[in-house]
Amino acid sequence: MSQTPVNPVPQHVAIIMDGNGRWAQERRLPRLAGHNAGAKAVERTLKAAQKAGVKVLTLYAFSTENWTRPQEEIAGLFKLLAQTLSRYTQQADKYGVRLLVSGEREPLPPAILNQIDHAVSSTAHNTRFTLNLALNYGARQEIVHAVNALLREDKKEITVQDISQHLYQPDLPDPELIIRTSGEERLSNFLLWQAAYSEFYFSPVLWPDFDEAEFERALAAYRVRRRRFGGV
Known part of the structure; x- marks a missing residue:
C-alpha cells in the first residue's frame, strides 16, 4: 500500500550530478563522452522539474575541487558548458527560465565569464522557473x-x-530536497549552509541515465517524509 503524501512538491530541488566518469568507463568510452551524456540528462531533468511544478533547480556543475582533474577534461567541460549556456540562453524565453550562477568567478576563463554574464542578464526577466548552476562552487568557500x-x-x-x-544567491529559498546520483551518500562541499533542513534522496542511477522516472521517484520519497524541523 502506498503512503499518503504529507508534503507538496518541493519549491527548490538541488542535485549533485555524479557518475559521468563511471558511466563512460563502463562503456569503455572517454570521460568526456560521459559528460556529454550527462548534459542530455540535464535537459531531461530540467523538463521534468518544470513539469512537476518545481520552481528552482540547482545543479552542481563544477566544484572548486574539480580543478585537480586532467586539463584535457577541464577544457572539454568548459567547451561543453559554453555550448550548453548558448543553447539555454536562446531557449530561455520560450520556457520562462531565469539562469543564475553560484560560485567564485576566479579562476574561470574570461570567455566563460562573459557568456555567464550575458546569460544571466538576458534571462533576468523570466519568472516561471529558475535554473541555478553551481559553477566553481564550494560551500565552505x-x-x-x-x-x-x-x-x-x-x-x-x-x-x-x-x-x-x-x-551567493540570498533570494533563493533553501532546497527542500537534495538528490545525489550514482549511489554515493555525501554532500561533497555542496550547499552546507542551505542544507540544514533539506531532505536527501540518494539514487543508485548514474547521472547520464537519470530521467523523469527517477526524478519522480525522488519526489515521491520526499512527499512522504515527516519534516519536523527540530520539533515533535
Whole structure:
C-alpha cells in the first residue's frame, strides 16, 4: 500500500550530478563522452522539474575541487558548458527560465565569464522557473565569502540571517530536497549552509541515465517524509 503524501512538491530541488566518469568507463568510452551524456540528462531533468511544478533547480556543475582533474577534461567541460549556456540562453524565453550562477568567478576563463554574464542578464526577466548552476562552487568557500563580506561592513555581531543574506544567491529559498546520483551518500562541499533542513534522496542511477522516472521517484520519497524541523 502506498503512503499518503504529507508534503507538496518541493519549491527548490538541488542535485549533485555524479557518475559521468563511471558511466563512460563502463562503456569503455572517454570521460568526456560521459559528460556529454550527462548534459542530455540535464535537459531531461530540467523538463521534468518544470513539469512537476518545481520552481528552482540547482545543479552542481563544477566544484572548486574539480580543478585537480586532467586539463584535457577541464577544457572539454568548459567547451561543453559554453555550448550548453548558448543553447539555454536562446531557449530561455520560450520556457520562462531565469539562469543564475553560484560560485567564485576566479579562476574561470574570461570567455566563460562573459557568456555567464550575458546569460544571466538576458534571462533576468523570466519568472516561471529558475535554473541555478553551481559553477566553481564550494560551500565552505561560500560561507567564507559571506563572512568576509560582513567583515567589510564592520559588523560587530553576526547573525544567522546576516550570513544567509550574504550567500551567493540570498533570494533563493533553501532546497527542500537534495538528490545525489550514482549511489554515493555525501554532500561533497555542496550547499552546507542551505542544507540544514533539506531532505536527501540518494539514487543508485548514474547521472547520464537519470530521467523523469527517477526524478519522480525522488519526489515521491520526499512527499512522504515527516519534516519536523527540530520539533515533535
